Amino acid sequence: MTAAAVGALRVLVQGGGVGSFPVAVFLPCGIYFPVSVTPAHLDLSLGLAVAEVKKDGGDDPDVTHGAIFSVELKLFPRRTNSAGVYLKAGSGVGVVTRDGLPVRIGEPAVNPVPRQMLRDNIESFFLGLDAARLGMLADLSGKNGEVFENGVFIPFSRLSFLPFSLSVTVSVPGGEVLARRTLNPRLGIEGGLSILGTTGLVIPYSHEAYRETIEASLKFARTNGLDVTVLSTGGKSEKFARKHLPELPDAAFVQIADFYQFSLKKAEELGFSGVIHSVFFGKLMKMAMGFGYTHAHFSSLDFDEFLRKFGRRLAEPLACQIASANTARQVLDILKENGRKDIIEWIAHRALEHSRAFAPKIKSLGLILFDYDGSVLLRRVE
Template sequence: MSARQRCERPLRQGFTTGSAAAAATKAALNLLLTGGAPGVADIPLPPGAPEGRLAVPVAGAERDGDTARAWVVKDGGDDPDATHGATIACVARLRPLQDIGPCIELDGGRGVGRVTLPGLPVPPGQAAINPAPRAQILMAAQEALDQAGYAGGAELLIEVEDGEAIARHTLNPRLGIVGGISILGTAGVVKPFSHAAWQATIDSVLRVARAAGLQAAAFSTGRRSERLLMARRPDLPERAFVQAADFFAHALRQAAALGFTAVVWGCYFGKLAKMAQGLEYTHAHAEPTDFALLSRLAGDAGCTADIREAVARANTARHALELVPEGPLRREFARLTAQAALAAARGFGGPDLKISICCFGFETGVLAEAGAEK
């Protein structure tokens, strides 16, 4: 399928790790209670979700004595993440009414992370199953018990195949979640390119950093800029670094709201130009690059009229940068752009937040810096 065809067709929704766990739970309990597991589990979505229910394919189920295990392959739809394709299972055991009363116990097993630091919705020591998916799993389990007329309870253990390896590609190590992935999902479904999900991730990383006593945060627009910023700022611990992507204003406002005293942004010139425009969200397709602004900044840097005109007609921000001759002129052009970005950042972060910006060259090294170094 071509890129154009992908753009023209409707984007496909997926489901969260929480929905996968809930479906596996219902299938495992059905196998224990009725002797058969459904090929598709009909499950409730978390409380407060805009949609009510979801049908989730069940990849398999098996019984072993008094336990049953069912598993689901997590599908991220057209917004795949590190957990897309992960096998998420539930091992279930029934508990008679006379043993414990009508109680459902839920824990995380192999491949599900465990929280070790404060600042997350789950307290330290517990399995990394967030409140909304926890409620969803328990609702699905209760449905299965009620539908079978079973008055007792159940023990549920959520597992994720290769969860510890998958977690290395997530923010869990930085959040102090060890041993596997988190079971997440406030809505139960994954909507492609969810801004809310990314913003919630930024918020979580910042909260954990503040709970650990950190006062400085280091934002980057991606993995490469984060690696360069880490090398530039070895004084900051890994937990201070946040991949904030295009959420320029949100990250700064949240840092200020949580009481950080200093932030540094690491980026390349393309994002720097969008920051200099004062855009809250700097994605390449959200707003066009303001080449008139870049042309004015090139003039302020001392570029000739010919260069300013060429910058005004540039194709991309990188192209505009490369039209300015290497050496003092280009460095001054980049510095002035960084200063404009810094002014915008201060507008978003407020007067009490000490902000600096570090723009990296496309090939190597630091292109420009603005604001306090630390």
Template sequence: MSGTSGQETAGRRRLRMGFSTGTAMTAAARAAARCLLSGECPSSVAVRLPAGYYLPVEVARCVGHGDWAEACVIKDGGDDPDVTHRARVCVRLCLGRFSSDPETGGLEVGAGWIRLTAGAGVGRVTKPGLPVAVGEPAVNPVPRRMLAENLLEEVGRVPSQALHGVPLGFGADRVPWESPAGSPGVWIPAPGPLEAAPAVTVHVEVSVPGGEDLARHTLNARLGVLGGISILGTTGLVRPFSHQAYEETIQVALDVARSTGCSQVVLSTGGKSEKMARALLNGLPPESFVQIADFFAFAVKRAVAEGFRSIVHSVFFGKAVKMAQGHPYTHAHKVAMDLEAVARCAAEIGMPDETVRRIRGANTARHALEILKAASGREGSEVRDAPPRHTLPVHRVVRRIAREAARQSKALAGRETDVRLLLFDYDGALLADVTA
């Protein structure tokens, strides 16, 4: 990988950052598009990341085939590699013009700009509760957006008049190469105003040779992603955080909070839950907020050791369930989601047997929460408009889980430390605010 940065601590070697499978897919797509449009097969491309800056990525293979092109990138996990480290992420790409002719796909401007399909080794989503709809390729929202933004830039490099010769040789389900039967696909709109979209459509097929074997070492099958790996990434980068390095980061943040005079520390599991806690606890200084990821027990113990006597947790439902079960470390790769406690709570408050059964068999904690909402007659943000005293079944179950999670934290922190837990819905609604 070229153009990556690292992190340096005193007396330690430099840790090298890597890039995500989403970045690898996007880089391969840019290379294939450039090859098709200009005849140039680049040895590297610059990928625009969600933060707005560009990352140079080496291209392992790039070949033109007349009216389509393909390119491959070797995914680099840096110094914190996962199962996809060194996997080959490949893209086949062809272009077409918008047309009202059903024989060419019946494509209309605004209906979609990129047709993304899953090739061999990339999974298909088969269960609810994930950020991608059932039946679609297992390519997460941020990589989809990266793909659209980068291909828009790449096509924009070519004068518009040069696009008039683009062939109409494909439609929604017809490409000039052999694809796996039944490949899942989805249309991705062009970013920005509709009038800024190019007058072409792009068909992208992403594949990962050996991806089905790699997926056996992940939780994909349990989550309902079948046939291969998922294309992931939220920043486009893989940060080189070993357990020790992340624990050191938490310790440094706690040190800063203590040294700036904070009496209370707010432990969030990530950026989204921290943002929600900041909005609710807007009187606290920014140093009070510490992102702890999955290091629940470590963070609580270190906060107590640093002298904090008031700890607030800001979490989503899935983390709260694992905390309530006493897991000191909550990452999905180490701790599988066990929804039996949620189902048991639902049964104890008298929810129907069918609802309890569905919760027990839910795909994810998010899915279980959706089942609870539906059984309570509320969907999404309607929960925040619920009757007073949290009388809905969803609130009663969630509060039980939240209380047990807070009790587990209290057991770690000790009697002299106050513990509060804020449990947020995925849309930002506060579902529970409990103390222990």
């Protein structure tokens, strides 16, 4: 978004241009990051330019990877005590419709840090212009008489005295469809995608982005009066949990992936009185072994270690079968075939003990363990 906006400004100043060009975006962490921008439209008679950026998610598993972020930028005479940016949601960008997010109802679903980046980089661009070019932009601004609605005004911090402001309308073609694959509908963001971020950088494997999403979802649930949350490890376990907890609203269900400890601590910090884990056996084993982060790369299951913890409850033939197992699913099959539900219950108990250690202030901790076909193996509350 920021790169496209600065690129559109450059097109206005230059009066056009051919082909893509790089824009150096200044990030909150204090570095510049190059982004390729493509001019899409220019109308000097209206003080208007459009530029586009193609999202490159790198290793980040983001539904917006490859999407086009388009910015329509217009200049107009300053109408308030301070010059600034009017930010608007165009096609494919969502608008906030419910409380609980860091953006007010009715505003474009663009988080505070991307807004700050937009303002700061536009100001820096203006500060690099000489008086003649600033005067040219002021002349262009007089050609636009549009009335701006359904947006948010971001005042400049260093250039409040400029005689002109600008509007930035952000669009993402196809964003309405992409948004269905995100949490936006659940969080009350309607009409398209949201623009998130706290650093401006893509974090590999979305660790930071996923933690932000978990925190935003939990805050949203609390703001909307919920006292109990269901922490599922993914879409399938959430789907199964919804069938068995129909009394809970959508906002109660939060997908936490591998962020077991982080999610519990955040739920405790936000004041939830109850947490229900919705899991399959593999994640349950890792929880029972005390792994705060359950990704396979960092918490691979060592069945020998598992047996050291739980083997005293197993007869030697059964212990040997488990020691030779290749997967947690195979361990579960062995336990079921031998009628050892008591071991499964003991593992669940140990998992909840670790949950209690991670978040001692949460009053009620529960767990639903699903078999791989969606049937409930056990439900437990401690």
